[in-house]
Amino acid sequence: MLDKKRLRPAKVGTLLLGKGTGVGMVIILCLLGLRAPLFFDITNIMTILKQGSVLTMIALGLTAVLIGGGFDMGAGALVQLTCNLTAGLLIAGAGTAAALTSGITVGIGVGAVNAFLVIVMKIPTFVATLGTMFIMQGITSWYNGGKALTINSIPGFAVLGQGRIAIIPVIFLIVIVVCILMNYFFKHTKTGLRMYASGENPAAARLRGLNTRRYLLLSYVISGLILGFTGVLQCSYNYGASAITSGMDFLIQALSAAYLGSTFSKTGELSVIGTVISGMFIAALSNGLIINGISNQQISGVLGIILILSILLTVIKKREIGQVTIF
């Protein structure tokens, strides 16, 4: 009898996988709100949605690559690059449309370069994107000369990151629209489902006759598009671009969001909606911790722990040594 009742780690893992993530998130947020009632104020909730939007967009861009079976170390760096570029263009007097197109073009361009390195040159995804990440960081700090580029409020442009419709931030509505589009693409179109297949098991997909390289290319381009657009949003949200070029903090939060999102599914499958919920959860968590008086320095540590825990939830069932075949 005792044997049957003993909780085996794998069973706990299955249980947590089924319901745990959602319940855990609600409990954590409730605890944070209990100590600081201000947390559940409607204006604060709207602020959280606004704060979390850029992060969620980056996580969505990363999710696109991860679904296609790639990896992107340079997601944060790309957002910083396009953000700086947009700020520079706006300072030089370009219009909103020009800034938007150039940001998206650069994003798609970088995605294409990544795809070229991975698919044609056969460089492992991790190393290729690491290389482009350094190059982007270099270009960013060369472009802004180590200074923050601050823009004045431009009416048409500021709406993107600062505007509100009724009480809801515009930037959050953009996230919702992108999320719906991506969810439709990945779950309800032939191309999207095939991208899932070729990312999940490239060998099987190839045997089934899919051109996995094409889907990888597509996932890098989609991700580049989203990340380029995110840079523009970030510029509008931030009133310009900060001088920090690395974007590593963005990367870790976006990775956490993507992997935490995958714990919603029973099989640990990445999903667009899961990513959005987790991205907003991470933003809410940062906000709640700050309201509760935890300093900014400790938050990155908390996020690191969340990243590890969220991935632990998905791997606890299928434990193998944590090798990453990225070389």
Next chain:
Amino acid sequence: MTGEKKALNFIARHGAVIGICCVLLIFQMIEPRFMRIDNILGVLNSSSLLIVMTFGMTMVMAVRGIDLSIAQVADAAGVIAAMLILSGKNFAAAIMGALLFGLLIGIVNAVLISYLGVPAIIGTLGMMFVVRSAELTLTNGAQPQILFTLPAARVKHFFFIGQENIGPVSVLILLTVVVIVVMYFVKERSVFGRYMDAICNNVRSSLLAGINVRRVFGATFVISSLLAALAGVMLVSRSGNAVPRGVETYLTDCFVAVYIGTLVSSRNKFNIIGSVIGALFVGFLSNFITLMGMGIAYKNIFNGVFIILAVALGVLKSRVNA
């Protein structure tokens, strides 16, 4: 064999060596101070801790793992050593404290990654941020821990590692040579090293062959964190102060060094001698950038280009060999 194929073969075989020599020659032509003997000695001195850190990365990557936390561990270990000295402990306690910290982080990494199965890239990325935030909290928001203003008697032993000479050679270089020899035997000449090769080639068959895969895989993370902590101590002892987050840029240098190092081996394996060459190359590269007065922007771009070039050359090489 056609001419084109011959050329490809030649590039694949000797491209790396020729490339490195060419780059160094070009540097020398642009900046005549580059190859002066005192400059070279300076580069050797400052590359020593990069070499030590690179070894950790080499060990982990040789079993297809990755450790993104090493720079942060080096950073924190240096800060811990400095804080222990500042609080009046003697040099041995400071060094032991720093190394113990490295050991602890290494064990946590090993448990997470090797025994619980967290993918190495995620686990060590998370660890990097945990260590960083602990470090910032400890130093009250990245206040530098300054040692060189202390009375000389208190820091004399601690600075011995980084600032003294034995004969004509600095202690730092001697220590690095010792580490190189030890690591060479561990990685290339010991049973443990052979196990690592086996795991790299085929995890399942090495499990069937009776290798304790989890233990070997985990051990590489412990080694890498320990070496990182040692590098952190070396740096603080050399510069006389510990600036939190000052070592973080070394992570990128490590990657470049390790990937250039794979080109030295004929089958693109991660190896110790290659990593030494790679680290020295990176050292000369940063030195050149400093001599020319170019900023971090150029360094990042160079790093990115060299990583991609090195790996692309490696891919070419394995295709020619096949």
